Amino acid sequence: MELTAGFEHFVRTDEPLAPYTWLKLGGSAEYFAEPTSVDELIAVIKRCREQNVTARVLGGGSNLLVSDTGVPGMVIYLHHPSFCGITVQGNRLTAGGGAKLSHVVSTAVGKGLAGLEGLAGLPGTVGGALHGNAGGNGVDVGQRTVEAQVVTRSGEIVTRTSQDLQFSFRQSSLDELVILNATFELESVDSSELTRRMQKFWIVRKASQPAGTDNVGYLFFDPPGLSAATLIEQAGLRGTKVGGAEVCAEHANFIIASSDASAGDVLRLAELVQGRVKEVTGMDLKCQLVQW
Template sequence: MRAATPHRMPVLRGRVEAGASLAPFTWFRVGGPAEWLARPADTEDLLSLLAALDPETPLTVLGAASNLIIRDGGLPGVTLRLPARGFGGIAVEADGIVAGAAALDATVAEHAAAAGLAGLEFLSGIPGSIGGALAMNAGAYGREIVDVLDWAEVATPDGLLRLDAAGLQLAYRHAALPPRGIVTRARLRAAPGEAAAIAARMAEIKASREATQPVRARTGGSTFRNPPGQKAWALIDAAGCRGLRLGGAQVSEKHTNFLLNTGGATAADLESLGEQVRARVLEHAGIDLHWEIKRIGVPA
């Protein structure tokens, strides 16, 4: 990709790559390249980058990219991906877990379970990383990040902040991060519990996901938010969209609130199919579905 206005990249101790392909990082396996892909070595390196970066340079942060469509034209400016080596640490405490932004949600749940800490089992049902979970107040199986968050550390161009749930204004699938703020780690509350009960709950969540969701497909998690008092999947099903296809994209027959890349789909296929689904639901039920999957970047 060639940006209309090339952007300068500050020097990092970590890795920097121009024109890097981003499709391999996304669960859908689609999307164009990054003008610059930066992987800071640690929090200090990240803070230096944010302080030195031209405020006019576009900045995008990728977590596990499990709930994301990157458009086929790619991302201008700087795309940040926090590596596990500098941002994936997990520390177990007596009544909680401190986890780096790059730590996977399921891995955090496993560490809590191994330590006999209850209350974080729901994380095992959320595909993605802790940073991404914070950035959208992710939730599953009756709990959300807002229910367990003590604090999150957020890197900004002006330094490192520590914010609680109120400071982040956590709401349904929403967090208000400071301008150019990037979550680096968070502390999640938990409580001592019975190991057998914790293990049973995690097994129940795993079985439920495998029975109802296309967990082994190229997908992106829940496509649309649930409207108040409604289930998005049921509205999509009632509108006749189960199995609907466009190019290499398909509405899952197993769970209609999931889109699939069946092989060879483009980001445009997936986004256009999602818009077809929205139009059919609006016509059938009079309800305007809102995307839960983020769609970013430049069209082809």
């Protein structure tokens, strides 16, 4: 049977991935699914499993480097409203894996629920954030997560409760194919005070990111107790370019890609930075971007 048979209304072939990523580069997905329901999601996952086709999930594309030669197999995009809902019950907020983290943060703050405001300004989706336990300023998304529903590679829906959830620095035990939704336990506080707190976090985060450009990627994990940006600056690498990829001069742990940049340029620049930082500071930097 054709991989796409019966799925023609939500699976496309040869879909360019650059527009879905922050770096805006790289090739196409062999197959690209935008399911409109959980049933369609599961059906496509099961079909991939039967036909031995690799499936991956695309979130907000803020941590992805797509190969210039494209991505074989199926890329699943959870953009339909069925995967982006946000509901609040008492102190618990549940959000779909495809929901934007920024919407989750502003919804929580609007309801006077504290605990996620430190993530204000962090790009991407709930699924992407939980996959890599995104965070900063001493806060990460895992700290408030009490439950998550996932879909396994064989198409089974499983609920992970606090006992099975483990989060550490930019790492998460949620490594199943799809994070379908997550529930956060928050604290009820005064909403206007909380709004001010969120705005402060937002301003601090925006000031630590390149402004005025979309074609940007966050390059390296901070080594324990250190800042990757400071190490890159110490190695004298601000503004260093390889092809169309450049180390941001103001915020050295970001890479800026020009419209003619390739994924190869980004990789070569990342290697150059790793090599120079090692030479000058003795430290090993690990790339944060997920490579497809």
